Amino acid sequence: MPAIQVPEPALHHPTPSQRSDPPIRVTQVMAHLSRQSGGVFEAVLGLAPALGDRSRIEVRVLGLDHPEPATDHLVQRGVPTQAFPVQGPSSFGYAPRLGRVLRDAAPDILHVHGLWMYPSIAGMGWSGRPMPYVVSPHGMLDGWALSNKRWKKKLAGLAFETRQLRGAACLHALCASELTAIRSAGLTNPVCVIPNGVEPEPTPRTAAPPLWRRDVPAHASILLFLGRLAPQKGLPDLLRGFARERTGTAGASAPSRNWHLVIAGWGEPGYCDLLRDTARDLGLGDVVHFVGPQFGEEKARTFAEADAFVLPSVSEGLPIAILEAWAAHLPVLMTSRCNLDIGFDASAALRIDPEPASIAAGLQQLFSLSVAQRRQMGVRGAQLVATQFSWPKAAESMEAVYRWILGRGSRPDTVDI
Structure with missing residues (x-):
């Protein structure tokens, strides 16, 4: 593409x-x-x-x-x-x-x-x-x-x-x-x-944390998904890939155990129940958190609290959520179907395919990066937003x-x- x-x-x-x-x-x-x-x-x-x-x-x-x-x-x-x-x-x-x-x-x-x-x-x-x-x-x-x-x-x-x-x-x-x-x-x-x-001004981490943060361990690193909970977003495969990485199928390392997945968004009640059931059946109940819709100031605080962003979509136009993540200086894990390959070219994002094995491998790559390396990716994303979007x-x-x-x-x- x-x-x-x-x-x-x-x-x-x-x-x-x-x-x-x-x-x-x-x-x-x-x-x-x-x-x-x-x-x-x-x-x-x-x-x-x-x-x-x-x-x-x-x-x-x-x-x-x-x-x-x-x-x-x-x-x-x-x-x-x-x-x-x-x-x-x-x-x-x-x-x-x-x-x-x-x-x-x-x-x-x-x-x-x-x-x-x-x-x-x-x-x-x-x-x-x-x-x-x-x-x-x-x-x-x-x-x-x-x-x-x-x-x-x-x-x-x-x-x-x-x-x-x-x-x-x-x-x-x-x-x-x-x-x-x-x-x-x-x-x-x-x-x-x-x-x-996208609006290019992120909320600083010195702002008050979002309400959901008190339910996640203070030491945890946050991998954020934010958007509509719908089939095209690839969330079942994200959950399976996250479980695969944690159980060592993709060669999980000790640092990955510190990561929690926060799923912020809204969707049809039946589909949301399906996602929660999938997370439970995969044994992810303690590390996957469904925090509901995040809008306005609460959304800005959610981005400010995250350490990385993921969007494993199978179909998109051009997702504003990724632009918002870059504006918040976050490294991004995404598929080519997000139509933002410019992020790969600028080393502001890691590429995954919308299937569990590829997502697990991408998560392993992301989790193995140092804090400084993730911050550098986020800075490159912010520069893209400032100059292009x-x-x-x-x-x-x-x-x-x-x-x-x-x-x-x-x-x-x-x-x-």
């Missing part, structure tokens, strides 16, 4: 025509406006305010209501945000008021985040006349993602999603491999390749795409046609 090549955008100096143009009014639409939407919400939470900070952009966010809402996080960052009640199954997210508000809002450009739900339909019908829109699939066209709940997605594709994707003025890929997945799906639209960003840089690149679509600028280098 090719490493991400992130073009260096030019510094933003508006041309005379840009200074005289009216601001571009952008409406971003996603499914549930909740932290439970995982990386899609985190991406909107980072991109929308960064766009709003730009002088010639006016941005608002619309989405679906949720029992655990997070609209305040966007509003506090100066982004007008509305969540609409859902009628019927939440998995589809039918919200008729969302469609009506979109039709009345008349923005210059619409940006839809995610696939397979009612916001895609609302996005196609947001105006009575043809208007441009951008679609960010967020990894949902990856081969594994398409095979998961395949019949539901086939029906959605026939009913609306294929038409919505083909009608987009531009599709947004997070990385080179997502561009490949989009092309493999038969889509010939222009595609811009713009990675996610900032939200202001992503917003600058996205504004250039919007301007090109609206005929206010030339085609950016980020766009593949």
Whole structure:
């Protein structure tokens, strides 16, 4: 898989025509406006305010209501945000008021985040006349993602999603491999390749520890997983690999006994129960800790308390959790399917495959590193974030795409046609 090549955008100096143009009014639409939407919400939470900070952009966010809402996080960052009640199954997210508000809002450009739900339909019908829109699939066209709940997605594709994707003025890929997945799906639209960003300021270890820390031995080193607890994250294989390393199948050394695995996140109750049962059956009850969702300040403290980060995913777009781990100066253990091979090239991450033997070998390699070596890896990751993965840089690149679509600028280098 090719490493991400992130073009260096030019510094933003508006041309005379840009200074005289009216601001571009952008409406971003996603499914549930909740932290439970995982990386899609985190991406909107980072991109929308960064766009709003730009002088010639006016941005608002619309989405679906949720029992655990997070609209305040966007509003506090100066982004007008509305969540609409859902009628019927939440998995589809039918919200008729969302469609009506979109039709009345008349923005210059619409940006839809995610696939397979009612916001895609609302996005196609947001105006009575043809208007441009951008679609960010967020990894949902990856081969594994398409095979998961395949019949539901086939029906959605026939009913609306294929038409919505083909009608987009531009599709947004997070990385080179997502561009490949989009092309493999038969889509010939222009595609811009713009990675996610992250906030680069870690919480210092001098901050108060997270609440879960009191349940983990004070001497323990912490290997952290943080994210949605879902099949594509490879957690059963992580547990099996962790057990294999500890029992010596991979040649475990004494220092590895000091490591505890902290799994922070949320998911379907039945799947979470399966993971807990797996950990118990593997004899990991004392060294694996399920600590629940970590958001906001508590998430920052969790990263600050960790010694390394792991993501054994079988399918991703471009995981913000890894960027957050690098921002927190953590060494990372990850698969190539995380689409951040630039981390391997920069020696900020160790490579594993999503299967127990490879994970066990990767854990052994990680655990054998000295504290100084792990810190050096973390520093290299932080440097990557600072130079390649900032939200202001992503917003600058996205504004250039919007301007090109609206005929206010030339085609950016980020766009593949």
